[in-house]
Amino acid sequence: MDIFTTMQEERGRLSQSEIRIADIVLNDFEFAVNASIIELAGKADVSPPTVTRFCRRLGCESFSDFKVQLARTAYVGMRYLKPEPKSIAPADVAQDIITKAQNALFLLHRGLDVAAIERAANRLAGAEMIYAFGSGGNSSMIATELQNRLFRLGLRITASSDHSMQLMMAAAAKPTDVLIGSSFSGRNAELVRAFALAREAKVPTIALTQSESPVARAAEITLPVDLPEGDNIYRPTSTRIAYLAVVDILASLIAYRIQPQATVTLRRIKQQLVTHRDGDDRQLLGD
Amino acid sequence: MDIFTTMQEERGRLSQSEIRIADIVLNDFEFAVNASIIELAGKADVSPPTVTRFCRRLGCESFSDFKVQLARTAYVGMRYLKPEPKSIAPADVAQDIITKAQNALFLLHRGLDVAAIERAANRLAGAEMIYAFGSGGNSSMIATELQNRLFRLGLRITASSDHSMQLMMAAAAKPTDVLIGSSFSGRNAELVRAFALAREAKVPTIALTQSESPVARAAEITLPVDLPEGDNIYRPTSTRIAYLAVVDILASLIAYRIQPQATVTLRRIKQQLVTHRDGDDRQLLGD
């Protein structure tokens, strides 16, 4: 658990002086990581021993341990308190977006249900046919991405963002197939219907969505992604990066599971791309 | 500049004892951030003053400053030395992927040409029509994403992953339009041709690609993304996350530039999504 979260959770149980210390650390991280115990104590109007006690209470060995903990999580963790970039100057906007993206990955990692992902990977690796569903800009991208990643491993997969097609495919699917669907909001009613249809026919279902949402409840295995999206309506992308990372993990696990087969297919695709281009091997698979 | 890079770059200029210290830090980061100067000195068989001098040489104020610097960049920076996950256990694979993704964002940020992005944003914000090109799984996703993000801001844009269409569109474009293309490898010959065609017709061109590549040279403005892809052929995704982040930055800057108009369009789209779903406002734009 990171020190910022701890500090916020423990806040209620801290004494007056300790709250002052916590606030200074929270508000001026740069100062806090660089300050000595005396400087920090001075700024919080407390004595150095109080700072030591504060660190201990938060589960740290010592003041320097506290600073290290702080510095470690801070790079990704600290700024989730600030919903907006410092200014709309390009450099600040860039930094804001990148920090938030890193943060989303950090939070994703913390909340990851590894066991569920493993189960999902096993299911997908053994499927005769995979149907990947998602609608709207974000989730359809995830469905496409799944297709993109898994067909290269030699799996049979089709992606669809069309609700009518989704329903028909779900109805046509067999118990040896797998249906995987994504919904950022968790309230894509059509996807829920497709899941219901599939489950009636005993088709395994996997959802990539918010936990405790209708979509999550409709699927057999849920890969939960729960992130605060932030307030800026212009910019809902960091969640997408987290979803992509989940797809990536899934695809990697599947690849490791079916390795011999996957290597051959990948090599063939790569070979084709390389000969099609200018013979330089450095390029990536798929563009 | 982060301390890990500095350490590797300065390695040649260090003395014997200092190299020993550097190696210990590089190899056992966990130990290094938690150790006192005496412990570190002991492990490297040098005296504490030598450690202090080592820190100074690396540009740090003091040993504790060094530790803080270390802890700060380490979260993202330390593991780019290890190309493979520790094991293929799901938890390790997940951690590996997430670390690499964070790392890609970190490196992207470091190499970002903010001025170029700003110029690109200005061009796009003022375009009468935008053509977004990209082929292959990765770049076509970027093109789609551009469309996805920019149409919401009220801009006119179409994405294409079809080479023939791209050429026709490039030929049909006017100097008041903008052509933006993505290529991870930088060697998409058809895209180069489309850029050439567009430039003949004085259509502004923007490339999202590796710097110094054919595609980069073909475009008027290049937004360079230069990342090592790592050796694992199964997993080329962290680069994609970096590209997505660039799109995100671009879209945000454009949004801030054309704010009044953008807010209205966004609100209208959101309104429609909300009424279409179950009236809960929490969902994201676009899924």
Place this chain on the structure above:
DNA sequence: GGTTCCTGCAAATTATTTTCTTGATACGTT
């Protein structure tokens, strides 16, 4: 042979922690 630079020792300085004490608050008892 001289210069430069590395290095460790010891001393000095600084930072941190421990111990001890005071003051405040809460709670129970008369």
Place this chain on the structure above:
DNA sequence: AACGTATCAAGAAAATAATTTGCAGGAACC
């Protein structure tokens, strides 16, 4: 309600530990 006791917070001072500086010996390189 008043008093006493327990508990806890918090600072002062002392003790300890860590870090840095100054200096000098020694190695390597002109």
